[in-house]
Amino acid sequence: MEKLTLKEIEVAIKGKIIQKGTEEEFYNVSIDTRNLKDGDIYLAIRGENFNGNDYVVEAMNKGAKLCIVDEVKFECSDIKEDVSVLLVKNTRKAILDLARYYRETLDIKVVGITGSTGKTSTKDLTAAVLGSKYKVFKTKGNFNNEIGLPLMIFSLDRSYDIAVLEMGMSNEGEIHNLAYAAKPDIALITNVGISHIENLGTRENILKAKMEITDFFNENNVLIINCDNDMLSTVKEKDYKIVKIGTENELNYKARGIISNEDSVKFQLKEDNTCDLVQYVINMPGKHNVLNGMLAIACGKELGLSVEEIQRGLLNVEATSMRLEVIKSEKLTIINDCYNASPDSMFAALDVLKNCNGNKKIAILGTMKELGNEAKNAHFKVGEYAKECGVDLLICIGDNSEDYKLGFAQNSDSMVFDDKDEAIKYLENFISLGDVVLVKASRSMKFEHIVNKLIEYK
Missing domain, CATH: 3.90.190.20 (Mur ligase, C-terminal domain)
Incomplete structure (x- = not known):
């Protein structure tokens, strides 16, 4: 993480200083006292089975120099002189606000990826494609929710050109909050299935929830969607650019001649308004990865990559463990x-x-x-x-x-x-x-x- 000052943080999260310490600059955010380093910001998150506000004194004793809380569960006499404490209404909102502010301080492109399935494979493929030309950060593990995604944003610094961020959800409003924090320049939606239908009721509601990834879009943004999916094929024109991929109908990118091997897939790709067929090989198994790969290819094209750079990236993909x-x-x-x-x-x-x-x-x-x-x-x-x-x-x-x-x-x-x-x-x-x-x-x-x-x- 690049430097953030106490004043920047106070304004970004609308916090109230209840103690001002001697430290003015901070370089890391932690929500877990077990992983704290000296000089860190400790952000006290409430969970279903724990309350991070209970651990403020422990965090301070382990080196935290700024504690952000939404409940005072300590004695003022317990707080060291060099530690600042900021009080907010809700620390879960504060971590999103701080992530959004920090993201805006970086000159970086953000690619957001959501969908019922295939998010992680698409993330891996997209990062591999873009990595053939740019320095790319990608979401680690399953850090794709309202706590994990901000932590991924705090992991960025000015050495990166592009961040590929996975966005998961189980209910409406969650992708909206992730998009608020990450402000993606380009969004990819893999598909809309029935995952989480227990919470959302219908696939129409799931589509609506996935489309929240575009809630902060304008004419400069791009949405790339898999139109082989029946729900995504219904998405109408918007006031931002939509790129459509698939294997059926007339689309911006259409795959033909798919060959599945034990550890890879091969296919030909026709791009909109051209007669040329370009052959690609993805070093991941499964026909579904043709569609995931096409999302990555379309993203690469939007960010100025050549066919050769895209092909090289697809051959160097590093898949996340336990995913096929x-x-x-x-x-x-x-x-x-x-x-x-x-x-x-x-x-x-x-x-x-x-x-x-x-x-x-x-x-x-x-x-x-x-x-x-x-x-x-x-x-x-x-x-x-x-x-x-x-x-x-x-x-x-x-x-x-x-x-x-x-x-x-x-x-x-x-x-x-x-x-x-x-x-x-x-x-x-x-x-x-x-x-x-x-x-x-x-x-x-x-x-x-x-x-x-x-x-x-x-």
Whole structure:
């Protein structure tokens, strides 16, 4: 983080100084006393199970020189003379306000990415493409919410040309707040599915929530959307530029001749108003990554990259772990996709399994969360698609396992287990040399435990 002064911070977050210390300049923001460094700003965030205001004295003792609080839970006599304390109405709002102010001090382009699925892969692809010409920062891990995204913004400095920031949500208004803080110059929307439909009610509401990424757009901004998605294809012209990609109809970028390999995809791309077909190769598996890659290509074009620079970037992509990560162990090929689960990402993962070379094809699937009334049908359809993809054995763990099994077909090879260890014991007697195993579930199910056991399989 570049320097911020106490006065800048006070104005940016509309804070009230209740103690003024001796430090005037700050270079880092922390919300966790365990990671504090000497001279840091400590921003006391309230969570469901904790209150950061309880740890102000601890933060000060560990070196914080500015504490931002929304509740005074300390004695003034406990505060050291060199520490400043700012009081605000709400620290969760303050972190967004401070991130927005800091973002505006930097001469940097921001690319914001949202969507029901594919955000992280698209982030990785976009950062790889842009990285062939510019110095690029990209969101680390799952720092894509109203606390994580500001922390990513504070990680920026003036050495970066572009920031590629992932924006997640589970309810309306959240993308609006992220867009407020990040002020993206270019926004990419991967798709609109049924993730979080339990909270939002309809896909129309999900589309509306995703479109909040454009709430601060003007005629200088660009929105890039995947028009193979039925909901995104309904987006009308706006007072900012819209770039449309896909494989159907007449679009700004249209893919043809898609070839899926075990660890990559190849396709030809036709750009609007040209007759030329340009061939691209993405070193990530899955047909869905053609669409994700096209979003990245369109973004690269908007930022002045040549075809050669884009091609070089796509070949150097570094994928985030546990996102369709293909692992070759001594005995097996393991597709580790344990980070999240939704119907669209399940279909994409099963496509990758289908295209992997091997003997038996085994899918270990866990529950897809936050689907509300759609849960039963969604799990059934995934089971049905697993059968279409030639899965030899379907193992189901968690809620809605019976729906997976019904979709897969009652008399087919499918097993339901109560927990991961039971499934692992069964697998030890079933798998053999050369099998391919897909492991996928929502993050909370921690299926990486299964992946680690499979890697150890002798």
